[in-house]
Amino acid sequence: MSIVQSYRMRLQRKHAKARAFRKHFSLRPVVDRTGHIKPGHILLFSTLRDEHIRLPYFLNYYRDMGVDHFLIVDNDSTDGSGDYLADQPDVSLWHTRASYKRARYGVDWLNWLQARYGHGHWTLVVDPDELFVYPFCDTRPIRALTDWLDGSNVRSFGAMLLDMYPKGRLDAVPYRRGQDPIEIASWFDPGNYMISKNRKYGNLWIQGGPRARVFFPESPKKAPALNKIPLVKWNRRNTYISSTHMLLPRGLNLVYDEWGGETASGVLLHAKFLDTFTHKAKEEMQRKQHYRASLEYKAYVENLRETPDLWCKWSEKYINWRQLEILGLMSKGNWA
Amino acid sequence: MSVGIVMLVHTALGRAEQVARHWSAAGCPLVIHADVSVPRQTYNAFVKALSDLPNVRFSKRHRCEWGTWGLVAASQSASQMMLDSFPDVRHVYLASGSCLPLRPVEELIDYLENRPHTDFIESATTADVPWTIGGLDSERFTLRFPFSWRKHRYLFDKYVSIQRALGMKRRIPGGIVPHMGSQWWCLTRQTLSAILSDPERATFDRYFSKVWIPDESYFQTLARQYSRQIESRSLTLSKFDYQGKPHIFYDDHLQLLRRSDCFVARKIWPHANRLYDAFLTDAAHAMKKTEPNPGKIDRIFAKAVERRTRGRPGLYMQSRFPVETRENGLTSAQYSVFQGFSALFENFESWLARATGTRVHGHLFAPERAEFCDGQTVMNGALSDSAALRDYNPRAFLASLIWNTRGERQCFQFGPRDNQAVNWDIAKDPNAQISVISGAWAVPLFKSNQNFSDIRREAARLQQIESKHLEILRSSWTKARVRIWTMAEFIEAPMEPLQTIIDEIGPQQNMRGLAEVPKMADLTGFGQFLQNLKNQGMHPYLMGNFPVARDPMEPPGNKRKPYLVR
Numbered sequence: 001m002s003i004v005q006s007y008r009m010r011l012q013r014k015h016a017k018a019r020a021f022r023k024h025f026s027l028r029p030v031v032d033r034t035g036h037i038k039p040g041h042i043l044l045f046s047t048l049r050d051e052h053i054r055l056p057y058f059l060n061y062y063r064d065m066g067v068d069h070f071l072i073v074d075n076d077s078t079d080g081s082g083d084y085l086a087d088q089p090d091v092s093l094w095h096t097r098a099s100y101k102r103a104r105y106g107v108d109w110l111n112w113l114q115a116r117y118g119h120g121h122w123t124l125v126v127d128p129d130e131l132f133v134y135p136f137c138d139t140r141p142i143r144a145l146t147d148w149l150d151g152s153n154v155r156s157f158g159a160m161l162l163d164m165y166p167k168g169r170l171d172a173v174p175y176r177r178g179q180d181p182i183e184i185a186s187w188f189d190p191g192n193y194m195i196s197k198n199r200k201y202g203n204l205w206i207q208g209g210p211r212a213r214v215f216f217p218e219s220p221k222k223a224p225a226l227n228k229i230p231l232v233k234w235n236r237r238n239t240y241i242s243s244t245h246m247l248l249p250r251g252l253n254l255v256y257d258e259w260g261g262e263t264a265s266g267v268l269l270h271a272k273f274l275d276t277f278t279h280k281a282k283e284e285m286q287r288k289q290h291y292r293a294s295l296e297y298k299a300y301v302e303n304l305r306e307t308p309d310l311w312c313k314w315s316e317k318y319i320n321w322r323q324l325e326i327l328g329l330m331s332k333g334n335w336a
Numbered sequence: 337m338s339v340g341i342v343m344l345v346h347t348a349l350g351r352a353e354q355v356a357r358h359w360s361a362a363g364c365p366l367v368i369h370a371d372v373s374v375p376r377q378t379y380n381a382f383v384k385a386l387s388d389l390p391n392v393r394f395s396k397r398h399r400c401e402w403g404t405w406g407l408v409a410a411s412q413s414a415s416q417m418m419l420d421s422f423p424d425v426r427h428v429y430l431a432s433g434s435c436l437p438l439r440p441v442e443e444l445i446d447y448l449e450n451r452p453h454t455d456f457i458e459s460a461t462t463a464d465v466p467w468t469i470g471g472l473d474s475e476r477f478t479l480r481f482p483f484s485w486r487k488h489r490y491l492f493d494k495y496v497s498i499q500r501a502l503g504m505k506r507r508i509p510g511g512i513v514p515h516m517g518s519q520w521w522c523l524t525r526q527t528l529s530a531i532l533s534d535p536e537r538a539t540f541d542r543y544f545s546k547v548w549i550p551d552e553s554y555f556q557t558l559a560r561q562y563s564r565q566i567e568s569r570s571l572t573l574s575k576f577d578y579q580g581k582p583h584i585f586y587d588d589h590l591q592l593l594r595r596s597d598c599f600v601a602r603k604i605w606p607h608a609n610r611l612y613d614a615f616l617t618d619a620a621h622a623m624k625k626t627e628p629n630p631g632k633i634d635r636i637f638a639k640a641v642e643r644r645t646r647g648r649p650g651l652y653m654q655s656r657f658p659v660e661t662r663e664n665g666l667t668s669a670q671y672s673v674f675q676g677f678s679a680l681f682e683n684f685e686s687w688l689a690r691a692t693g694t695r696v697h698g699h700l701f702a703p704e705r706a707e708f709c710d711g712q713t714v715m716n717g718a719l720s721d722s723a724a725l726r727d728y729n730p731r732a733f734l735a736s737l738i739w740n741t742r743g744e745r746q747c748f749q750f751g752p753r754d755n756q757a758v759n760w761d762i763a764k765d766p767n768a769q770i771s772v773i774s775g776a777w778a779v780p781l782f783k784s785n786q787n788f789s790d791i792r793r794e795a796a797r798l799q800q801i802e803s804k805h806l807e808i809l810r811s812s813w814t815k816a817r818v819r820i821w822t823m824a825e826f827i828e829a830p831m832e833p834l835q836t837i838i839d840e841i842g843p844q845q846n847m848r849g850l851a852e853v854p855k856m857a858d859l860t861g862f863g864q865f866l867q868n869l870k871n872q873g874m875h876p877y878l879m880g881n882f883p884v885a886r887d888p889m890e891p892p893g894n895k896r897k898p899y900l901v902r
Contacts, residue, residue: 143607147607189717194733217722257644258657260646261647262653315718331643331656333643336636
């Protein structure tokens with residue numbers, strides 16, 4: 001790594017910080033309970049739009065895990081998400097009408113909030129349809145994990161996105177408010193992931209799963225990235241540069257071992273494919289606020305019209321984190 | 337006579353207080369040392385909270401940074417205070433604030449009562465143990481370490497290499513042989529007081545204060561000088577990971593700890609409420625009588641270290657992505673690659689499946705699609721048969737297939753028509769068994785109904801590809817088990833090579849030989865076909881020497897009869 005290169009990285013990081021600062025003017029605080037945040041608290045950051053139906057389960061899932069405070073940006077929801085969140089005692093809420101796309105898919109907003117409130121805390125950045133699973137999550141709170149990472153001098157923790165889907169048509173079983181989405185979308189692809197290393201930023205680029213298999217079998221390069229680093233001991237110098245796929249400084253991207261060993265890692269169960277999806281996909285195609293002009297959504301809508309089933313004979317039904325660890329999708333590393 | 341506890345605390349003072357009360361209630365006097373880094377207010381509150389206990393003292397505070405002399409200094413002053421203030425104490429037990437007594441304290445007292453002259457301290461010479469971190473074993477006693485490994489790693493490393501380069505060596509004070517071991521010990525008053533009041537203590541202290549991690553060697557070395565009887569083990573259960581950090585115990589380790597058979601465990605996560613509740617109770621509840629099984633803890637933690645350092649062979653995932661040569665096996669299990677067999681034999685795949693009981697695929701890397709067995713479009717692990725997906729990352733495709741089908745051997749066909757991108761990977765994989773009949777790709781061309789000029793062009797292309805592949809297979813980097821026959825060589829005696837391959841695949845096969853042989857394609861006129869290619873200026877050489885005039889293996893009738901090999 002030459003000095004020039006690392007200086008370029010620094011510029012890029014500074015640029016991202018500046019963007020975050022510029023974009024934060026569009027955020028309007030609705031309820032600010034950040035005064036409740038104490039040193040050592042674990043904070044969750046999220047951006048959302050029209051996710052009211054998912055919120056009760058989402059919040060409770062992370063509360064049970066031991067998240068202390070939620071900092072959420074509401075991108076102009078019209079389904080009552082904002083009012084619901086404003087009533088929650090452990091949520092601080094910001095509202096914006098600005099473009100999701102122009103805030104680099106929400107990254108700028110959250111970067112700013114994280115720098116402002118997350119410094120020195122472990123921060124978890126997830127979408128409302130992502131459920132974080134880590135080793136021993138059924139018996140140990142997330143605090144056990146972050147304490148252990150602190151003790152091991154590790155600042156970031158990777159969790160790959162695992163697309164979950166139901167058996168049969170996506171819209172066959174309606175999702176009820178407060179329900180565990182994994183009850184419906186309980187299947188996943190256990191072993192068809194493709195990994196390559198991003199030399200520039202040092203992170204791994206993971207593709208595959210049902211979206212590559214069903215939506216992009218002829219153009220795999222376009223398949224969405226599944227690598228994520230959602231849990232980071234935040235420092236105000238840090239910045240996410242592309243969703244939660246990668247960060248700067250680049251050392252935070254090294255959540256994997258290159259010398260044959262396994263580091264600990266988790267999984268984000270991605271419960272995107274519920275009955276709510278078809279509607280959402282159509283809407284997002286019109287808004288064009290997602291990555292590559294919602295190209296992903298275009299592929300989904302076209303494909304789902306013909307074959308609305310992501311399930312195949314070799315799909316695996318989700319049981320628990322131990323199953324994922326045996327399948328090799330995540331690892332305990334040296335945490336025992 | 338009783339057991340005195342020297343307790344070193346630095347964080348989670350609430351838990352330390354709880355444990356101190358537990359020791360104290362059982363009649364053990366305590367001397368507590370709190371790290372200087374504990375803020376004054378917190379410390380005062382802690383002292384005050386314990387002020388109702390009659391047999392607790394607080395010793396002079398030192399700065400205890402990992403791997404530095406401070407820890408020894410703290411143990412020394414606390415031990416001295418213990419010996420001076422509590423003359424009844426016979427054994428002194430060094431514990432930390434995150435230690436948790438697993439068995440009733442009375443049992444520990446009784447145990448030590450029955451062994452009044454035994455010192456329990458793990459103590460081994462550096463030559464005999466592999467517990468070294470940072471590549472320093474005997475050097476930790478012969479170099480100087482004034483810089484903190486944790487905070488000033490750069491200076492630490494630089495200073496070590498300077499000393500190495502200059503050949504600097506410290507003299508070890510006379511009469512001692514450096515030993516090391518777990519820093520959690522239990523020493524008798526006799527041994528401990530002899531160490532603390534040694535006339536040469538100043539010399540030893542000066543020496544050890546510049547040794548690397550002195551808390552693992554000071555008492556361990558000096559106890560050897562005075563002890564009447566050393567039992568070289570620690571009474572404290574403590575497991576270390578690959579970086580020398582102690583493993584932490586959580587609520588879900590409760591059953592494991594119950595069966596550990598140790599008196600004290602470290603280190604306990606401060607928020608492990610269930611553990612503290614379960615073990616810090618009276619004797620009646622503390623230890624449910626369960627069969628001790630300490631080996632299980634060993635296994636679990638040894639496995640964790642193994643997982644972190646070596647990982648699962650053949651697995652590529654988000655937190656294991658080894659660089660080349662560090663894979664510890666490109667794939668997770670053995671598999672077989674057959675080149676040319678399905679061209680030469682009409683029913684090779686089904687025959688192989690029957691003969692070996694393995695999973696036999698077609699050409700997995702065929703240009704049209706991955707030909708999974710039985711015509712499946714999706715395979716184990718939801719692996720798609722899409723050629724585009726496979727060719728996007730063929731190496732991942734192969735590694736995934738073998739990983740997903742762990743426990744069932746995979747065989748597949750390969751040939752020069754297929755995607756050649758994985759040739760090097762397979763050749764370098766010790767799990768691969770590669771069998772090649774070179775030149776057999778000509779048989780489908782021979783049978784095909786194409787224009788001869790097209791055949792000629794295709795033959796030239798395939799021959800070039802295959803000869804490149806053979807070069808790889810014959811290179812010195814190849815680690816796979818490779819067998820190559822020319823086609824002419826092979827058809828002269830086909831059963832022998834087949835038998836060898838099959839024997840190698842499965843020991844479960846019957847020893848009587850193959851009950852059935854695959855049916856070879858009819859090669860009448862093949863020699864002429866090759867000659868025609870030659871006449872067109874394309875010299876097929878990979879299949880070996882086929883006589884032109886007479887066909888090889890001239891059949892006696894129209895059809896060859898299947899025969900049995902006994």
